[in-house]
Amino acid sequence: TSINQTLTQLLTYNDLWKSDKQKYTSRFTLKSRTYSDYDEIMNFFSNIYSIELCFKQFHQALTYHYQYHFEYSQTESKLIQTLFPRLIELVEQSHIIEHRLKLIRERFREIIQYDIELFQRMIDELVDKFDKYGPYKINNDLNQIFLLVKQYEKEINNIEQRKIELINIMKLFHIPLINYPNLIRIQKEINGLNILFNIYDEFKRNKKLWSNILWTELNINDLIINVDLFIKNFRRLSLDIKTTIVGHTVEQYLTGYLI
Structure with missing residues (x-):
């Protein structure tokens, strides 16, 4: 389903951020940084924020469906509950790094x-x-x-x-x-x-x-x-x-x- 695809994508970005955070942040301390470096990391942030927006939309849809006693599968519900804190952390980290890039x-x-x-x-x-x-x-x-x-x-x-x-x-x-x-x-x-x-x-x-x-x-x-x-x-x-x-x-x- 689309919700599973989005959540899986979020997992990918979360893991990617953990493995590549040092690469992205250290790159901008180098004298050889380029416009393409900046473009790459801005696209990375943009993708994270797009996932955040999708997640919030799904969360609103879930709340609406629960009001009418519609239940998602246990797997999807558990996945949402597990990933929501990780999403918040990921977005917060992105905002922090983006703020640090202002001088650059x-x-x-x-x-x-x-x-x-x-x-x-x-x-x-x-x-x-x-x-x-x-x-x-x-x-x-x-x-x-x-x-x-x-x-x-x-x-x-x-x-x-x-x-x-x-x-x-x-x-x-x-x-x-x-x-x-x-x-x-x-x-x-x-x-x-x-x-x-x-x-x-x-x-x-x-x-x-x-x-x-x-x-x-x-x-x-x-x-x-x-x-x-x-x-x-x-x-x-x-x-x-x-x-x-x-x-x-x-x-x-x-x-x-x-x-």
């Missing part, structure tokens, strides 16, 4: 705050570099432009990974999450540049195929239709992509092929 939690919060400030500086440096020396600052060299785009994309992916790690840590310590509008702007611009790159790269590959066709075998009308299809696809792009400096350069590259 505050120390972690200080470290996290430093990490947040460091992360903000990383973003500021990336944005400043992108605005001053990024793809929009290169004139008429699409190969160089898109090579630079790929480099920035790698940097942004690393920053995004770090952001995910920070978010998980901030959630763990109940720290309000932060928006990074400048990072979002750069990500949006990189996405737009990648769309332009896909059009440019596909056109360049087709251009190479067309150049390998003998003039005697080349159908000019088909060539014009194919080029025009690329131009139409480009002009379907959103204004914020096709009206950029790089967008104009790609458009000139497409339209200039047949001139």
Whole structure:
């Protein structure tokens, strides 16, 4: 039954706590403690408190059933009577250890705050570099432009990974999450540049195929239709992509092929 499962789970946590209490408490006296250590023990406490809540709910249900002369089996009743004091002891021990961790939690919060400030500086440096020396600052060299785009994309992916790690840590310590509008702007611009790159790269590959066709075998009308299809696809792009400096350069590259 569900009550037996819950009580058995409580026994497991009680035994686990007895065997691992020293491990959990001593770990936080070490200089090498980590966020994952803290997360592990907080999850342990959370599980204990969940068992406590389930136990209290069962206890209320039992009281209610006894009022109506409904009796559980002797085994379950004895198990409840035996485990209730152990549950109280387990919860009290958990609260004591959790209280001792307050100083550690505050120390972690200080470290996290430093990490947040460091992360903000990383973003500021990336944005400043992108605005001053990024793809929009290169004139008429699409190969160089898109090579630079790929480099920035790698940097942004690393920053995004770090952001995910920070978010998980901030959630763990109940720290309000932060928006990074400048990072979002750069990500949006990189996405737009990648769309332009896909059009440019596909056109360049087709251009190479067309150049390998003998003039005697080349159908000019088909060539014009194919080029025009690329131009139409480009002009379907959103204004914020096709009206950029790089967008104009790609458009000139497409339209200039047949001139």
